[in-house]
Amino acid sequence: MTRARVVLAGLAAAVALGGCGGLQAEVGAGADKTTPVKAGDARDKLKKLAVKGRAPRTGFEREKFGPAWSDVDHNGCDTRNDILKRDLKQETFKPGTHDCIVLTGVLEDPYGGKTINFKRGNDTSTAVQIDHLIPLSDAWQKGAQQWTPDKRKQFANDPLNLLAVDGPLNNQKSDSDAATWLPPRKGYRCAYIARQIDVKAKYALWVTDGEKAAMERILDTC
Template sequence: MTSTDDILRQAARRSGRNPRSWAVLLVAALAVGLGAPVWLDARTTAQYPVTAQDLAAGRTALDALVVKGRAPRTGYDRDEFGQAWADVDRNGCDTRNDMLRRDLLDITLKPGTHDCVVLTGTLDDPYTARSIDFERGERSSEVQIDHVIALSDAWQKGAQGWTDEQRTAFANDPANLLAVHGPTNQSKGASDAATWLPPNRGYRCAYALRQSMVKAAYGLWVTQAEHDALTREIDRCVVAR
């Protein structure tokens, strides 16, 4: 699985910024060699503890975020972020199926799709702490791929100034994607951390760390209320021992 350092470098390239300008975030590199950071993996333990390195990286990212008001939503359209679930990494599989393969357990794959299309699997949903059976077809929407930072929220906090290529990369970046319970994802909508947090309180620390890391990596800003909410949840994080 991709390391924190890899994610920051990839995000820097995708956002069109010089990777050298990300020095403030490279504390995340401390996690390299210790396995994937907890905030990146939906399949964490029931209490979702984080490592001291992940927590330090999250705090550094949060401190780096610019705080200012939300820009108007004028001009926003989902199409501004490119084709939904494009194959941006050119592995022959769309992003949705990439994320299903990453986050679901006990998956079965459709024959003849080069191990791409997920037919069934089980999701340990981080947002509700429920176990959800996924089955491709009429029930597919029971598991959805959430943009942890909603595209509309990103648009109002910096993304409207990006190129089409940068927005497409952001919309398909695994660091900002999670397989989750569909109806809960629908209830979240385009909310930021100030107005919506996962019902599963045990996951809120990991959620806040992910939001902070991705927003910092892409140069997005936060409102004061959002910054306060992220700070509150990160302060409640439990460090694994």
């Protein structure tokens, strides 16, 4: 296992969240370990988040969060490949890239539960996409437009906020928050909401009334 992969696996283990009664939460299918955390911890963090209305989307551009999939940790691999390595199983790599560019692998999709065979290619790569659990445009409307460009770049490439998922489901989610979209796989919703809260707490992003209510409803089922 490469040093970069060890670091990412450790991060994945550190941020895995679960529900009541020791419910185990998956961070990514390829994470080596997960750590159960009670839903009460997520509720405590949610209570501390500011509640405000959604700011206008005016001025949002993907470029405001830096080049897509930057190598922010300077390990020689871009963020997309780092997350593919973390979340996929049975990976193969492009020769000569120091196990950086993922060619194939298997994803156990956390959002829908499907097993997806990933194959890099113009017509196949989109079957597995890297989701921002807190979408960039949603973050823009809930605090990120006041950030520095460097902080936005870090946010866009933070492994805590990234997950390899089924491409069509990621497209379906688009820039929705918890009030308007949840993973169809109900068994993953507690982990999904808890991790969204973790991201918002880390970056001091606010929530709307509707978003907070939706998060609370899910946590009540954990």
